[in-house]
Amino acid sequence: MGSKLEQILQHNSEFVHERHYEPYKAGKFPEKKLVILTCMDTRLLELLPQSMGLRNGDAKYSASYL
Numbered sequence: 001m002g003s004k005l006e007q008i009l010q011h012n013s014e015f016v017h018e019r020h021y022e023p024y025k026a027g028k029f030p031e032k033k034l035v036i037l038t039c040m041d042t043r044l045l046e047l048l049p050q051s052m053g054l055r056n057g058d059a060k061y062s063a064s065y066l
Helices: 004-017 044-052
Strands: 034-039 059-064
Touching: 034 044, 044 059
Parallel strands: 034 059
Antiparallel strands: none
């Protein structure tokens, strides 16, 4: 097993080669015309969209590092 970076790069290569990104495609502009400004908290990665009923492409997210 290689380094963490090698593992990430291998996974990414397989992800792209097998076109697993297809379900995540979204348009250039958010469907719900919504921007969300929030703190940088990794717990929000899945929690925020689920709690607001948002799907990929519905809103633009911006995180504050303050």
